[in-house]
Amino acid sequence: MIIDRRRLLVGSASLGAATLLAAPPVLGQAKPRVVVIGGGPGGATAAKYIAKDSKGAIEVTLVEPAKQFVTCFHSNLYLGGFRDLASITHSYDKLAANYGVKLNHQTARAIDRDKKEVVLEDGSRLPYDRLVVSPGIDLKYDSVPGWGREHEETMPHAWKAGPQTALLRKRLEAVPDGGLVVMIAPPNPYRCPPGPYERISMMAHVLKSAGKTKAKIVVIDAKETFSKQALFQEGWNKHYPGMVEWMGPKIHEGLKSVDPRTNTVVTGFETFKDAALVNVIPAQTAGRIALDSGLANQTGFCPILPENMKSASDPNIYVLGDATIAGDMPKSGFSANSQAKVAAMAIRGELTDARVFPARYANTCWSLLAPDDTVKIGGSYEAKDGRIAAVETFVSKTGETAELRKETQAENMGWYAGIIADVFT
Amino acid sequence: MFVFIHRAVLASILAGGLAATPALAQTSKGDRELGQYLSSECVTCHQLSGKQSEGVPAIVGWPEDQFVAVMRAYKNRERENAVMRTIAGRLSQSDIEALAAYFGSLPKPAAP
Numbered sequence: 001m002i003i004d005r006r007r008l009l010v011g012s013a014s015l016g017a018a019t020l021l022a023a024p025p026v027l028g029q030a031k032p033r034v035v036v037i038g039g040g041p042g043g044a045t046a047a048k049y050i051a052k053d054s055k056g057a058i059e060v061t062l063v064e065p066a067k068q069f070v071t072c073f074h075s076n077l078y079l080g081g082f083r084d085l086a087s088i089t090h091s092y093d094k095l096a097a098n099y100g101v102k103l104n105h106q107t108a109r110a111i112d113r114d115k116k117e118v119v120l121e122d123g124s125r126l127p128y129d130r131l132v133v134s135p136g137i138d139l140k141y142d143s144v145p146g147w148g149r150e151h152e153e154t155m156p157h158a159w160k161a162g163p164q165t166a167l168l169r170k171r172l173e174a175v176p177d178g179g180l181v182v183m184i185a186p187p188n189p190y191r192c193p194p195g196p197y198e199r200i201s202m203m204a205h206v207l208k209s210a211g212k213t214k215a216k217i218v219v220i221d222a223k224e225t226f227s228k229q230a231l232f233q234e235g236w237n238k239h240y241p242g243m244v245e246w247m248g249p250k251i252h253e254g255l256k257s258v259d260p261r262t263n264t265v266v267t268g269f270e271t272f273k274d275a276a277l278v279n280v281i282p283a284q285t286a287g288r289i290a291l292d293s294g295l296a297n298q299t300g301f302c303p304i305l306p307e308n309m310k311s312a313s314d315p316n317i318y319v320l321g322d323a324t325i326a327g328d329m330p331k332s333g334f335s336a337n338s339q340a341k342v343a344a345m346a347i348r349g350e351l352t353d354a355r356v357f358p359a360r361y362a363n364t365c366w367s368l369l370a371p372d373d374t375v376k377i378g379g380s381y382e383a384k385d386g387r388i389a390a391v392e393t394f395v396s397k398t399g400e401t402a403e404l405r406k407e408t409q410a411e412n413m414g415w416y417a418g419i420i421a422d423v424f425t
Numbered sequence: 426m427f428v429f430i431h432r433a434v435l436a437s438i439l440a441g442g443l444a445a446t447p448a449l450a451q452t453s454k455g456d457r458e459l460g461q462y463l464s465s466e467c468v469t470c471h472q473l474s475g476k477q478s479e480g481v482p483a484i485v486g487w488p489e490d491q492f493v494a495v496m497r498a499y500k501n502r503e504r505e506n507a508v509m510r511t512i513a514g515r516l517s518q519s520d521i522e523a524l525a526a527y528f529g530s531l532p533k534p535a536a537p
C-alpha cells in the first residue's frame with residue numbers, strides 16, 4: 001500500500017525524476033521551492049504542513065495579499081450574534097515564526113507555467129519547483145440580471161468574509177418588523193452547500209430575538225433541492241414559524257432581475273418590492289488566477305487527480321479547495337484543509353524522500369439552526385475510479401433530541417477551535 | 426474521563442470487540458510515521474497541543490491500549506458519535522495502532 005517514491009522512480013525517465021531525492025532539484029539551487037497562492041484553509045494548511053514536515057528541507061512561500069484572514073466558516077455565527085468579528089479573524093504570523101513559511105503579502109498576477117514562475121503584483125517573479133494554487137472562488141457578477149460588482153454595497157453577497165460580512169449584519173439589524181428580506185441562493189456548484197440555509201436560520205434568529213416576528217425572509221433559489229433540506233425546513237418551522245418562505249424554480253418560475261435602486265426582485269411568478277434587505281449570492285467559478293492560468297475546464301473549476309490533488313493539466317501544480325472539482329467532496333473549509341494535507345504529503349514525496357501514503361479525505365459541515373440546535377453532515381472520501389468518491393457518509397436526522405443537538409453545537413465550536421489551531425498555529 | 430475510558434475498554438472486551446486482546450499487553454506496535462500522516466485527519470478537530478475545546482476531547486498522551494480500545498468501540502459502533510464512527514470505520518487495526526503510537530507519544534499539556 002505504501003508508495004515509496006524511491007522505488008517508483010526506478011526506470012522513470014520523466015523530467016520530474018531528476019528533481020527528486022535529496023539531490024538539489026536545480027543545479028546550484030540550495031533547496032526545492034514551493035510557492036503557495038492563497039492563504040485560506042487550503043493554501044495556509046499546505047504551506048504549514050510542507051514547511052513543518054520537511055523540517056526546513058523545502059523552502060515555502062505563501063502568497064496572499066491579506067495580512068489577516070477572516071473565515072467564511074462561522075461568519076454566519078457572527079451574523080447571528082454568536083461570535084464577534086475578531087474571533088473569526090486570524091493572522092499568518094505563526095506560520096512564519098513556527099515553521100519558517102515565507103509570507104509574501106501580494107496578489108499573484110499570473111503563473112508562467114513554462115518557466116515555472118509566479119508573477120506578482122509588483123512585477124517580481126517567484127520561481128517554483130511545485131506550485132499550490134488555492135485561490136478560492138470568484139463571484140460571477142453577471143449571473144444575476146441587474147446586479148453587478150457596483151451593487152455589492154446595496155445588495156451585499158457576504159460570500160467572501162470581511163467588510164461584506166459586517167455590512168450584511170448592519171443591514172440585517174436595520175430591517176424593521178414587518179420588513180422583507182430576500183435572499184438569492186446560488187446554483188450548483190458553489191462554496192459551502194449548507195451555507196445559505198444556515199444564514200437564513202441566523203437571519204431569522206436575529207429578527208426573532210429583536211421581536212420582529214412579522215418580518216419575512218423569502219428565498220429565491222436556483223435549485224429545486226438543497227443540502228440538509230429536511231433538517232433546515234424542520235428547524236425553520238419549529239423556531240421561526242411563518243418567517244421563512246423558500247421557493248425553488250418550479251415555484252418562483254425563474255429569477256428575472258433585481259433592481260438595486262428600488263430594492264426590487266422580479267421572478268417569473270411574483271415581484272417583491274421595497275425589500276429592506278436583498279442578499280444576492282451569485283453563481284461562482286474558481287478564483288481568477290486559476291482561470292487565467294488555464295487550470296480550469298469549461299465548468300469554471302479545476303480538474304485534479306484524485307490520488308493527490310495535482311492539476312490534471314500540469315504536473316508541477318496542485319490545486320486545492322473551492323477552486324477544484326473534487327468529486328463527492330463539497331466546497332468547504334474542512335475539505336480544503338483535508339485536501340491540503342494530501343497534497344503536502346505528495347509534494348514532500350516528490351521533492352524529498354518522504355514516505356507517501358494513500359490519500360484519505362474527510363469533511364464535516366455543521367449548521368446552526370437556532371441557539372443550541374445544530375445539525376451536521378459529513379463523510380470520508382478516497383480516490384476511486386478516477387474521482388474523489390465517498391466511502392461513508394452521515395447526516396443528522398429530523399426529530400433528534402435537544403440534548404443531541406446541543407452536543408452537536410459543542411462539536412461545532414470545538415471543531416472551529418481545532419481547525420484554526422491546525423491552519424494558523 | 427478516565428473512568429469512562431476504562432468502561433469502554435471493558436465494554437469492548439465483553440462485547441468481544443478486542444479480537445487482538447494480547448495486544449493490550451504490548452506497547453508501540455504501531456508505525457508512528459503512518460500514524461503521523463493519519464493524525465492529520467484528526468487534528469482538524471482534536472488539537473495536537475492536547476487542549477480540549479468544547480465538544481472535542483483531548484486525545485494525546487493516552488496509553489496505547491486504551492486508545493486502540495476506544496477507536497475500536499467507534500468502529501464497532503459501540504460508541505455513538507457519527508463523526509467518530511465514520512472516521513474509525515475505514516481505519517484498519519494497524520492504522521489504529523499507528524495512531525495510538527503517534528498520539529500516545531505526544532506530551533499532555535500541563536494540568537490546568
Ligand SMILES: Cc1cc2nc3c(=O)[nH]c(=O)nc-3n(C[C@H](O)[C@H](O)[C@H](O)COP(=O)(O)OP(=O)(O)OC[C@H]3O[C@@H](n4cnc5c(N)ncnc54)[C@H](O)[C@@H]3O)c2cc1C
Pocket residue numbers: 037038039040041042043063064065066069071072073074075076106107108109134135136137158159160191192195196199287288289320321322323331332333334335336364365366
Ligand atoms: C457563509 C459561509 C459559511 C461557511 N461555513 C462553512 C463551515 O461551517 N464549514 C466549512 O468547512 N466551510 C464553510 N464555508 C466554506 C469555506 O469558507 C470555504 O470552502 C473555504 O474558505 C475554501 O478554502 P480555500 O482555501 O479553497 O479558499 P479561500 O478560503 O477563499 O482562500 C483563498 C485565498 O486566496 C487568496 N487569493 C485569491 N486569489 C489570489 C491571488 N491571485 N494571489 C494571491 N492570493 C489570492 C484570497 O485572498 C484568499 O485569502 C462557508 C462559506 C461561507 C460563504
